Amino acid sequence: MNREFLRWLSRVFRTSKDSAETFQWAKVESLPAHLAAKKLYLVGDDECEWVAAMSCPCGCRSVIQLSLARDRRPSWRVRRHRNGTVSLLPSVWRTVGCRSHFILYQGRIIWCHDMPYFDDPFDSSFN
Ligand SMILES: [Zn+2]
Secondary structure (H helix, E strand, O other): OOHHHHHHHHHHHHHOOOOOOOEEEEEOOOOOOOOOOOEEEEEEEOOOEEEEEEEEEOOOEEEEEEEOOOOOOOOOOEOOOOOOOEEEEEEEEOOOOOOOOEEOOEEEEEEEOOOOOOOOOHHHHHH
């Protein structure tokens, strides 16, 4: 994990005021027709999860689906934290529609257009 990035992240967390508005997560066997806002759906069975999905946090209501399959590129990693929040890494960058670029980190959306330094800060050390 990149040090500059961690410093930046802690600054963002200190200055943000909406800490109560965190993402929840839900494990589902199949994706519901309508996704609730601020909820990360993890689609899978007891053995594994293969897709994470959410309604785009920018409010455009697009459904974002992300592969969790490790043998696929790109793929994302989900971390559940002890405080009940969830992180999704690496960042999500939509190439169509609203083109949102964000990180879901400990239940919070961090918009990457505010990021002064971005050089794929996440690596396997996040485990
Ligand atoms: Zn959007």
